Amino acid sequence: MNAVADQHPLSAAGSEHGERGLLRFITAGSVDDGKSTLIGRLLFDSKGIFADQLASISRAKHKRTVGDTIDLSLLTDGLEAEREQGITIDVAYRYFATPKRKFIIADTPGHEQYTRNMVTGASTADAVIILVDVSKVKLGDDGSVTLLTQTKRHSTIARLLGIEHVIVAVNKMDLVDYDRTVYDRIVAEYRKFAQQIGLQDVHPIPLSALAGDNVVEAGDRMPWYQGPTLISLLESLSVYDEAHDQPFRFPVQLVARHDGDKANDFRGYMGRIEAGKVHKGDKLVVQPGGQSVTVKDIRSFDGSLDVAIAGQSITLLLDEYVDISRGDMLAAADQPAEQLKTVKAEVCWLSEEPLDMRRKYWLKHTTKQVAARVTGIDTLLDINTQERRPADGLKLNDIATVSINVQQPLAADAYDAIRATGAFILIDEVTHQTVAAGMIRLG
Structure with missing residues (x-):
C-alpha cells in the first residue's frame, strides 16, 4: 500500500528500567x-x-x-x-x-x-x-x-x-x-x-x-x-515501566514434558513474567503449595538465558521435582504473593443480568480459574456524589466494593501494587459471559 506520507523512524523504546517508547x-x-x-x-x-x-x-x-x-x-x-x-x-x-x-x-x-x-x-x-x-x-x-x-x-x-x-x-x-x-x-x-x-x-x-x-x-x-x-x-x-522493580511473579500457563523432539526426562514450566525478574539459581516459592524451588535454567525462543524480565515469555526449569500445574504461581521466595480465600475487591459490573448472590461464578485470575461466590456487597459507589452507600444488588455499570469467597486459594497482590496479579474477571458459569471486572484491594 502507498502511504500518504513516509513514516518517521522511531526512537528506541528505552532501557530495561527506563522510559518506554x-x-x-x-x-x-x-x-x-x-x-x-x-x-x-x-x-x-x-x-x-x-x-x-x-x-x-x-x-x-x-x-x-x-x-x-x-x-x-x-x-x-x-x-x-x-x-x-x-x-x-x-x-x-x-x-x-x-x-x-x-x-x-x-x-x-x-x-x-x-x-x-x-x-x-x-x-x-x-x-x-x-x-x-x-x-x-x-x-x-x-x-x-x-x-x-x-x-x-x-x-x-x-x-x-x-x-x-x-x-x-x-x-x-x-x-x-x-x-x-x-x-x-x-x-x-x-x-x-x-x-x-x-x-x-x-x-x-x-x-x-x-x-x-x-x-x-x-x-x-x-x-x-x-x-x-x-x-x-x-x-x-x-x-x-515499574514491572521490572516489583517482586517476581510467574503464573504457570503450561507444563511442557518434552524438549522439541528429544525423548528425555524434561519438565519445563511455561508462561509470561508478569512482574520482576528471575536469574539462574534464584530461590522461588510455589503458590499456593508453598514448596521451595531453585531455577535451574531459563529457556526462550533464542535459547538459554541468564536472566529474564517482566514481559518476556519463557520456560523455567527447576532443580526440584515438585507438583506444579497450570494456574500455580512461581514467586520470589522472600516476597511471595498473598494467599487469599476471601477476596476484597472493587468491581465494575459489566452484565445486563444483575448479580445473583445465590449463584456461583468462575473467577479468572492470571492463568487460574476457580469457582467463586460473591458473599457480600460492602458499599456501592454513587458516580455523581462519590458517596458510598449500602446495597443489596449490582446491575449494569455499577461500581462496588465486594467480598468474594473462592473455592481454592488465590496467590494475588493488591491491584495498586501489581496490576497483573491484582486484577480478575468474573464469568457466568452458564453463559460463559464476562459479568464483572475486579481490582483486588488488600488491607
Missing part, C-alpha cells in the same frame, strides 16, 4: 463528544493514514460531512452498525507513530450500555483522554457547572484502574467561538471533581477535533492558550 492511551467520554473524530484527526494530521484508507472513507455511504470534507470518525468506526448509527460500539485499536514516540490508541464507546468496552480498553492504558463536549456542559448563570455523568463515570474508572495520566480535552471549542471563559469554568469544575476522586496528573487542553485546533497544530484561533498541542503532550508524557 510506546504509549498506550484511550479516548473516553459521552456519546457524540467527538472521540472518533479526534483520533481520525490525530491519524490524518500526523500522516498515519494509508492512501487506500483515505479513499475508502471518502466514498463511505454513511459519511456525515458535507461535500468533499472527509468524515474522520470513520477511520475508527469500522463496524457497519457504527457507521450507520454514527456511534462507536466496539473498542477500536489503532497504531501510529511520530519521530518521538509510537502509540496504540483505543477508541472506546460513549454509550452507558457499552461502559464494559471502556473498561476493557482502559485496563492496559497508560493515559486516558477524557473528552468534554462544551455544548453539553450545563453552565449556570450563578456560576455553576454541571459535568455529564459519563464524564464522571469514565474518570472514576480511570482512577480505579490506576491510569497514570489524565488529559481533559475540552472539545468543540468552535461551537462557543473559542471562548476562554467557558473553557476555564469547565476546567475548574473538572479539577474539583478530579481532586474529589483522587486523580493526580490532570492535563487540560482546549481543542476542536473537527477543525484541528490544538490537535497536531496549534492554529491561531485560541491565542490565549499557551500550552502544548495534544500530540506534543502525548509525546512528552512520562511512562515508566
Whole structure:
C-alpha cells in the first residue's frame, strides 16, 4: 500500500528500567463528544493514514460531512452498525507513530450500555483522554457547572484502574467561538471533581477535533492558550515501566514434558513474567503449595538465558521435582504473593443480568480459574456524589466494593501494587459471559 506520507523512524523504546517508547492511551467520554473524530484527526494530521484508507472513507455511504470534507470518525468506526448509527460500539485499536514516540490508541464507546468496552480498553492504558463536549456542559448563570455523568463515570474508572495520566480535552471549542471563559469554568469544575476522586496528573487542553485546533497544530484561533498541542503532550508524557522493580511473579500457563523432539526426562514450566525478574539459581516459592524451588535454567525462543524480565515469555526449569500445574504461581521466595480465600475487591459490573448472590461464578485470575461466590456487597459507589452507600444488588455499570469467597486459594497482590496479579474477571458459569471486572484491594 502507498502511504500518504513516509513514516518517521522511531526512537528506541528505552532501557530495561527506563522510559518506554510506546504509549498506550484511550479516548473516553459521552456519546457524540467527538472521540472518533479526534483520533481520525490525530491519524490524518500526523500522516498515519494509508492512501487506500483515505479513499475508502471518502466514498463511505454513511459519511456525515458535507461535500468533499472527509468524515474522520470513520477511520475508527469500522463496524457497519457504527457507521450507520454514527456511534462507536466496539473498542477500536489503532497504531501510529511520530519521530518521538509510537502509540496504540483505543477508541472506546460513549454509550452507558457499552461502559464494559471502556473498561476493557482502559485496563492496559497508560493515559486516558477524557473528552468534554462544551455544548453539553450545563453552565449556570450563578456560576455553576454541571459535568455529564459519563464524564464522571469514565474518570472514576480511570482512577480505579490506576491510569497514570489524565488529559481533559475540552472539545468543540468552535461551537462557543473559542471562548476562554467557558473553557476555564469547565476546567475548574473538572479539577474539583478530579481532586474529589483522587486523580493526580490532570492535563487540560482546549481543542476542536473537527477543525484541528490544538490537535497536531496549534492554529491561531485560541491565542490565549499557551500550552502544548495534544500530540506534543502525548509525546512528552512520562511512562515508566515499574514491572521490572516489583517482586517476581510467574503464573504457570503450561507444563511442557518434552524438549522439541528429544525423548528425555524434561519438565519445563511455561508462561509470561508478569512482574520482576528471575536469574539462574534464584530461590522461588510455589503458590499456593508453598514448596521451595531453585531455577535451574531459563529457556526462550533464542535459547538459554541468564536472566529474564517482566514481559518476556519463557520456560523455567527447576532443580526440584515438585507438583506444579497450570494456574500455580512461581514467586520470589522472600516476597511471595498473598494467599487469599476471601477476596476484597472493587468491581465494575459489566452484565445486563444483575448479580445473583445465590449463584456461583468462575473467577479468572492470571492463568487460574476457580469457582467463586460473591458473599457480600460492602458499599456501592454513587458516580455523581462519590458517596458510598449500602446495597443489596449490582446491575449494569455499577461500581462496588465486594467480598468474594473462592473455592481454592488465590496467590494475588493488591491491584495498586501489581496490576497483573491484582486484577480478575468474573464469568457466568452458564453463559460463559464476562459479568464483572475486579481490582483486588488488600488491607
